[in-house]
Amino acid sequence: MGNQVEKLTHLNYAEVPTSDPNGFDPEGEVPRIGVSYIFSNDDDDEQDDNFDQFSSDNQSASHEEKPFDPQDELDCTIYYREECVYERNTGAASYSPESLLNKCRPGDLLEFVATGQYPHWAVYVGDFQVVHLHRAEIKNNFLTDVSLGKKGRIVSSLYRYRALPPEVIVRNALDHVGSRDRELCWRNSECFAAWCRFGRREFKIGGEIRIGKQPYRLKLLFSEKKSHVLEFQSLEDVIMEKRRNDQIGKDAVMQELANHLNATHEIKEELFVN
Numbered sequence: 001m002g003n004q005v006e007k008l009t010h011l012n013y014a015e016v017p018t019s020d021p022n023g024f025d026p027e028g029e030v031p032r033i034g035v036s037y038i039f040s041n042d043d044d045d046e047q048d049d050n051f052d053q054f055s056s057d058n059q060s061a062s063h064e065e066k067p068f069d070p071q072d073e074l075d076c077t078i079y080y081r082e083e084c085v086y087e088r089n090t091g092a093a094s095y096s097p098e099s100l101l102n103k104c105r106p107g108d109l110l111e112f113v114a115t116g117q118y119p120h121w122a123v124y125v126g127d128f129q130v131v132h133l134h135r136a137e138i139k140n141n142f143l144t145d146v147s148l149g150k151k152g153r154i155v156s157s158l159y160r161y162r163a164l165p166p167e168v169i170v171r172n173a174l175d176h177v178g179s180r181d182r183e184l185c186w187r188n189s190e191c192f193a194a195w196c197r198f199g200r201r202e203f204k205i206g207g208e209i210r211i212g213k214q215p216y217r218l219k220l221l222f223s224e225k226k227s228h229v230l231e232f233q234s235l236e237d238v239i240m241e242k243r244r245n246d247q248i249g250k251d252a253v254m255q256e257l258a259n260h261l262n263a264t265h266e267i268k269e270e271l272f273v274n
Contacts, residue, residue: 066115068094068151072249073113075221078238085235086159094151097144101128104154107166109193110143112150118247121155121193122146123173131173133192137180138173161198172196190239202235210234218242220253228257 070090078086094113095103104110106126111119122132122143130143143152156163163169173196185204186192194203201207214231216238221227232238245253 068113069115069249070094072115072251074245074250074253076242076245077219077221078235078242079217079219080235081215084160088158092153092155094153097147097149097152100147100152100154101143104143105166107156107163107169107197108154109156109158109197110152111155111190112147112152113246114150115249116247117150118188118243119190120146120150121189123169123193123196125170125173131177131196133184133186133189136184138176138178138184138192140174140177156197159194159198161200163197164199168199169197172199187236187240188243190243191236203239205236207236208234220245222250222254 070092073090075090076086076088077084100110104124106124108124110122110124110130112122113119120132120134122130124130124143125140128142128144129140130146131138131140132146133139134146164172173193176192184192186195187205191203194200210233212233214233216232216235218230218232218238218241219227220229230241232241248256
């Protein structure tokens with residue numbers, strides 16, 4: 001992005017301070033500190049370098065090699081202090097782009113998913129079109145073109161903030177079409193789409209002052225009995241980590257935590273199996 005000073009890579013869990021020696025947080029223990037993505041953006045469109053060519057045949061074949069696997073998606077919850085502001089439970093239905101068109105309404109937030117890729121978010125504005133942040137530019141395209149053969153789903157209710165009226169959401173999106181590079185105030189497609197729907201500054205770059213406190217918690221839910229909690233300074237940072245986990249998948253996140261514990265394969269199985 002034009003307004004990023006540099007791009008930092010994500011620190012692995014072994015480099016992140018923690019108060020819990022096992023990497024898991026029993027009831028009442030202090031959560032671990034999360035990574036701050038001060039200058040980084042996940043750039044979810046890096047996965048779709050051929051997007052602007054709209055080569056549907058090639059793209060569809062590529063995505064068919066790694067179809068979306070909901071079993072590798074990690075349930076998670078985001079808290080601001082004690083308030084739940086986001087909750088995702090796996091098992092949400094996903095649809096082909098054509099089927100999705102029959103279900104969404106103007107102002108809805110859409111998410112396109114594929115294994116091994118960052119989820120791509122867009123705002124449905126009607127007439128088969130969406131507005132989305134792609135390759136450091138806000139664009140208005142047909143939903144079927146943006147999907148690139150990926151499955152899609154409506155994610156309007158994941159964030160628990162009060163939504164703006166549909167006509168305001170659509171206007172927020174359309175008013176920014178053509179904005180690019182240094183004009184942008186969002187690190188990724190999810191932050192932009194969520195801002196359009198909720199209008200909250202927390203989704204913008206620098207929308208919250210980093211003052212050393214960690215008011216946000218990201219709770220990763222591996223099973224009914226096993227979870228892991230990270231703390232962050234801003235919602236922007238939480239979203240970056242959540243999206244990174246979506247991109248690498250549940251198994252990879254589990255492996256990272258196992259590596260942090262410097263555990264053998266047998267110990268890892270003992271930690272994560274119900």
